[in-house]
Amino acid sequence: MLSPEYLEIVLLSLKVAGLAVVMAIGPAIFMAYALANWSFPGKSILNALAHIPLVMPPVVTGYLLLILMGPKGPIGIFLADWFGISFGFRWTGAALAAAIMAFPLMMRPMRLAFESIDSNLPNIAATLGAGKWVTFFTISLPLALPGILAGLVLGFAKALGEFGATITFVSNIPGETQTISLAVYSLLQSPNGDAQALILIITAIAISFAALLLSDWFSEKLMRKRGGDDG
Amino acid sequence: MAENIIVDIKGKVGKFQLDINFQTASGVTALFGESGSGKSTTLQMIAGLLKPDSGIIKFGGKVLFNAETGANLKPAQRKIGYVFQEPGLFPHLNVERNLTYSKWAVRRKSKFEFDAIVEMLAIDSLLQRFPERLSGGEKQRVAIGRALLSSPEILLLDEPFSALDEARKAEIFPFLETVRDELSLPMIYVSHSTREVIRLADHVVVLKNGQVETSGSVEQVFASADFADIGLLTGTVDAYDAQYGLDLIDVEGQRIYLARANAPVGKKIRISINPNEVILARNVPEKISAQNCLAGTIKSISPIDGGTFLVVLAIGKQQLKATITDKARVQMELQEGTDCFAILKTVALSKNGFFALKTSE
Numbered sequence: 001m002l003s004p005e006y007l008e009i010v011l012l013s014l015k016v017a018g019l020a021v022v023m024a025i026g027p028a029i030f031m032a033y034a035l036a037n038w039s040f041p042g043k044s045i046l047n048a049l050a051h052i053p054l055v056m057p058p059v060v061t062g063y064l065l066l067i068l069m070g071p072k073g074p075i076g077i078f079l080a081d082w083f084g085i086s087f088g089f090r091w092t093g094a095a096l097a098a099a100i101m102a103f104p105l106m107m108r109p110m111r112l113a114f115e116s117i118d119s120n121l122p123n124i125a126a127t128l129g130a131g132k133w134v135t136f137f138t139i140s141l142p143l144a145l146p147g148i149l150a151g152l153v154l155g156f157a158k159a160l161g162e163f164g165a166t167i168t169f170v171s172n173i174p175g176e177t178q179t180i181s182l183a184v185y186s187l188l189q190s191p192n193g194d195a196q197a198l199i200l201i202i203t204a205i206a207i208s209f210a211a212l213l214l215s216d217w218f219s220e221k222l223m224r225k226r227g228g229d230d231g
Numbered sequence: 232m233a234e235n236i237i238v239d240i241k242g243k244v245g246k247f248q249l250d251i252n253f254q255t256a257s258g259v260t261a262l263f264g265e266s267g268s269g270k271s272t273t274l275q276m277i278a279g280l281l282k283p284d285s286g287i288i289k290f291g292g293k294v295l296f297n298a299e300t301g302a303n304l305k306p307a308q309r310k311i312g313y314v315f316q317e318p319g320l321f322p323h324l325n326v327e328r329n330l331t332y333s334k335w336a337v338r339r340k341s342k343f344e345f346d347a348i349v350e351m352l353a354i355d356s357l358l359q360r361f362p363e364r365l366s367g368g369e370k371q372r373v374a375i376g377r378a379l380l381s382s383p384e385i386l387l388l389d390e391p392f393s394a395l396d397e398a399r400k401a402e403i404f405p406f407l408e409t410v411r412d413e414l415s416l417p418m419i420y421v422s423h424s425t426r427e428v429i430r431l432a433d434h435v436v437v438l439k440n441g442q443v444e445t446s447g448s449v450e451q452v453f454a455s456a457d458f459a460d461i462g463l464l465t466g467t468v469d470a471y472d473a474q475y476g477l478d479l480i481d482v483e484g485q486r487i488y489l490a491r492a493n494a495p496v497g498k499k500i501r502i503s504i505n506p507n508e509v510i511l512a513r514n515v516p517e518k519i520s521a522q523n524c525l526a527g528t529i530k531s532i533s534p535i536d537g538g539t540f541l542v543v544l545a546i547g548k549q550q551l552k553a554t555i556t557d558k559a560r561v562q563m564e565l566q567e568g569t570d571c572f573a574i575l576k577t578v579a580l581s582k583n584g585f586f587a588l589k590t591s592e
Binding site: 118120121123124125126127128129130131134138139142143145 | 278279280305306307309311312313315317319321322323332333336337339377378381
C-alpha cells in the first residue's frame with residue numbers, strides 16, 4: 001500500500017526539516033544569547049525583526065525570499081555566481097524557507113533558558129580564570145541545553161509543517177520540494193487522494209509525537225543527572 | 232610575606248558614591264560595616280567585577296587597576312579567589328568538576344594539592360554529588376575549595392555565611408580558620424558581624440556610607456570608644472591547670488583563667504570581653520568567686536548612653552573597657568590616672584568567646 005512516492009515524500013520532509021534546523025540553530029543560539037545578556041542600541045528593533053516571520057503571512061515571507069534569493073533575485077544571483085549555491089525551486093530552498101519560519105520559534109525557549117541562568121555564574125567563572133568564550137561553552141551553553149533542545153524540537157516541528165512560505169518560494173515539485181504538507185495539499189485537491197493523504201497525515205503526527213517524546217526523554221535525563229544520585 | 236594591598240578608589244554605582252582608601256598587610260583584613268556601606272562594592276572593584284571611576288588598586292606590587300595609565304586587569308587575570316554570599320556552584324557539574332573548574336576549563340595549575348584542600352574542607356565524600364543535593368553549608372565549603380583550587384594570590388570573601396543559620400555558621404567557621412592558619416594566603420573578608428571580625432581578622436577597615444571611617448589592627452580599631460560594647464584582650468596560653476580544667480593565659484605579664492580553651496601552650500589567643508561584665512575595684516578583693524584580677528591604670532572616662540560611663544583601663548600596652556554607673560564613678564573616686572583592678576569572671580569570658588590567632592605572627 002505504501003508507494004515509493006510515499007517514502008520519497010517522508011524522507012524529503014525529514015531532510016528539509018533537518019537542514020532547516022541545522023541552518024537556524026547557530027543564529028538562533030547567538031541571537032537568544034545576545035538578547036538575553038547584552039544591552040545595545042536597537043535591541044528592541046532586532047528583537048522585533050527576529051520575530052517577524054512569526055507574525056507575517058507566510059506567503060509574504062515566501063514572496064520576499066523569491067524576489068531576493070530566487071534565481072533572479074539579487075542575493076540569489078550573487079550566491080549562484082560566487083559560490084555556485086542556488087536555492088530557487090530546490091529542496092535546499094525549501095529548507096531555507098522552513099529555517100526562516102522556524103527561527104523565532106527556536107529562539108524563544110533558548111532565550112528564556114539563557115535568561116534563567118543565575119547571572120552571577122559568569123562572574124564566578126571569571127574569578128576562576130575563565131574568559132568570555134570559555135564561560136559561554138562551559139557554563140552558559142550547557143545550562144541552556146534544555147531550552148536549546150526545546151527550541152530544536154519546536155523548530156523541527158515547524159519546519160516539517162511549513163507550507164505557505166515554501167510553496168511560494170520553491171513551488172510544489174514532486175521529488176524536489178514536495179514535502180509532506182505540500183503533498184497532502186496536492187492529494188486533497190485530486191478526487192482520489194484522500195486515502196493517501198490520510199497516511200501522510202498520520203505519518204506527520206507520528207513524527208511530531210516522536211520528536212516531542214525524544215526531547216522529553218532527553219531533558220528528563222539531563223535533569224535527573226543534575227538532581228544527582230549519590231553514585 | 233609583605234604583600235601589601237593598596238586600595239585608593241572613587242566610584243559610583245547608581246546613585247551610591249564610593250570613596251575608599253586603605254592599605255593593609257597580609258593576613259586577614261575585614262571590611263566591616265552596615266549593609267549599604269559599600270563593602271561588597273569595594274570587594275567587587277578589587278576583583279575587577281566593577282570598575283572604579285578613578286584611583287588605583289595594587290596588590291603585592293602588581294597593579295590591578297590604575298585609572299591614570301588605563302590599566303585594568305580582567306577578573307580572570309587578577310588571580311583572585313572570590314567566595315560570594317550565595318555559593319554559586321555550577322549546577323550542571325558535580326562537586327569534583329566544580330572544584331577543578333580552573334584546571335579543566337582554563338588549564339590553570341593549582342598551587343594547592345587537590346587532596347589537601349578536599350580534606351581540609353571535609354568534602355571528600357561529596358565529590359560525585361551535584362550541587363542540588365548539597366546542604367547550604369556543604370555548598371559554601373565547596374565554593375571555598377573551588378576558589379582555593381583556582382590558585383589565587385588573594386582570597387576575597389563576601390559574607391560567605393550570611394545565607395546560613397547560626398548552627399550552620401558555627402559548623403563552618405572552623406574551616407575558614409583552618410584555611411587562614413594552614414595556607415599563607417591573604418584574605419579580605421566582608422562582614423557586618425563584629426563577632427566574625429574578632430574571630431577571624433588581623434586588620435579591620437570600617438566603612439560607612441561609602442567611605443573609610445577608620446582602619447588598623449582589630450585591637451586598635453575596636454579599642455575606640457565608638458565600639459563601647461566590644462572589649463578585647465590578647466594573651467598567650469601559659470599553662471594548663473589540669474585539676475580544674477582551666478587554661479592560664481598570660482596577658483601583659485598578668486594571668487587570667489579561661490575554661491576549656493583547648494589551645495596548646497604558647498598559642499596566642501584573642502579574648503572577647505563584654506565591658507558590661509567587667510567589675511572595677513580599688514583594692515584586690517578577697518574571697519570572691521571571680522578568678523581574674525588585672526591591675527591597670529585608668530586611661531579615660533567618658534559618658535555614654537543612659538547615664539553610664541565607659542572606663543578605659545590601660546593594662547600594659549593593652550586596653551580594657553568597663554562600663555560603670557555614675558554612682559560607682561563618684562563613690563570610687565575614679566578619674567584618669569587612678570590605679571585600679573579589673574575583675575573578670577572566667578565563666579563570662581569563656582562564654583563570650585576566645586579565639587586562637589594565627590600562630591605565625
